[in-house]
Amino acid sequence: MKYLFLLGTALAVSTPVMAQDVIEIADLRRPDNDRTDITVTATREPTPITQVGQSVSVVTRAEIERMQATTATDVLARIPGVSTVQSGGFGQPASVFVRGAENAQSLVLLDGVRINDPGDVGGGFDFGALPIGQFDRVEVVRGSSGVLWGSRAIGSVINFITARPTEQWTARGQAEYGWRDRKQASVSAAGLVGPVGLTLGGNWLKGDGFSAFNERRGATEKDGFESKSANARASIEFAPGLSADAGGFYTKASYDYDDTGADAPNLGHKRDTLGYANLRYEGLDGRLNARVGYGINDTNRSSYTAAYGPYGLYESNGRTERFEGQVSFAPVEQASILVGGETEKQKFDDNYGAKDSTSTDSLFGNLTLRPFHALTLNGGVRYDDNADYGDRTTFSANGAWVIGEGVDAPVVRASYGEGFKAPSLYQIHTNIGYNALRPETSKGWDAGIEMPFAQGTGRFTVTYFDRKTRNLIDYVTIDPVNFTGAYFNVDRARSQGAELGMQVTGWQGFDVNLAFTYLDAKDRDSGTRLARRPRTNLYASIDKAWNMGLRLGADVSVGGGRYDDIANMQYVSGNAVVGxxxxxxxxxxxxxxxxxxxxFDEHYELVRTYGTPGRSAYAGIRVKM
Incomplete structure (x- = not known):
């Protein structure tokens, strides 16, 4: 019965056509169905999707509510090319792998400001404690975006975007309750107070949780959690074309965790504080745009491992400060140029005496040409000068060609991009006395076609991708007796595969989403598969809405088997989960x-020995004004 249900769901979502690249921006279409879908992350400026040569996915607030997502990983796991793993429940470490890239090889933004943690082992972002309730939109650019976004943007750029105020005040609130006493409440509002536009939001999430160590392996304790977060943004126009905005985001989470293959009374805490400010100018009838900005991200992480007694406390602090500026100018309709510069300073320290800092200065430029209406070509170059690892120049190029006219015209896309990622401050400090690391570098390309159908309400996309990465950094044990080691450039990796996707929005009351990924991610030296990357990954959902106000939906996630270690000695079986x-x-x-x-209460693991939720139920209420 279970597998008949899975097969029926897959057939149902495959009936209209086969699949799509999940460019989920239907809410931005004009009433006349003209294709005016917009992305910000792909080009650092608002750009129609049809003029972007990279693979972009956008998830709107309407889609977040329809899927009843509560965390960032709930949303990201439904996108082609993306797989997620978490070492237990909410608050536990969670990684996002985009096209096989390491978690630390994705640049994560909040309203365009970097929130990667300089105190993280690889300088990545831990998605484990990030709720989704305060965000209005999520954009994911797959493939290298190093030229426009710099270090860490090897695998992808993920941008969480809050709502923007309009002349009419809007507000929404939500509360839900469910399995193991999990409670959540979120509120947000946006509007004008005189000349000032305001956006405010907050989210609270608390629950008993489940054991991080798999309960089906004998665990009995529950690892609970609590998260509190708030965001604010203000904007004002001083004069025609001249405006400023500033904002911030704060989140604090606490959680219990296990890390010894058994129940343990361990405690963890995370605190993230983000602030930013921008001064903007627009002139020459919109052909000239300029911005200067400042952003700061301050993080604190602490964990207490009970087995080590008074030596079990580890605390780290990280801070990133960034000044940046950019100017775009379109002298003619067929061409525009974007140039910019950035300077970034990072600091890191911990309670064991580690203390380090670094900086990177960058210049970048991008030229856009539209030789005729249906064709857009982009080419860019970036120069980075890192205080510890010298300079690096990277290049990119992409193009998009709309074949025909109207909302059902196919779009052909292709892109090439190079990436550069300097070692993290944690890795640098750990390696004192051992060896000098080299930055990770990558070269990748992709090509695909998007086939709209049903008067623009549906899209089918197939994309092939290939990326080679050199100088991958990994931890190597030097003294197994005293458990000491260092980080070394040990690997070359190659990730190649295909993404299929389909999305239908509002077709005779139906919303359909299908995302399938085939991934061949290997260590080029040993030939082994990269750890925790499934070879295949499928997500499918279907929702039906009736005029009476009722909506029903179902989804299925099918993850392929994976190895939990780079040596490919510990295998984790695949899973199929229905909702x-x-x-x-x-x-x-x-x-x-x-x-x-x-x-169906599927018993499975994503990380070996770590638990996943069993059958669970939740109910809630939403209010909008």
């Missing part, structure tokens, strides 16, 4: 909803 959901609009402004996750 059901429903919502009913009581009034135009009030909606009640509920869902069942892991309907």
């Amino acid at each position: 059901l959901r429903g919502a009913f609009a009581v009034t135009d402004n009030v909606e009640v909803y509920g869902r069942i996750e892991n309907l």
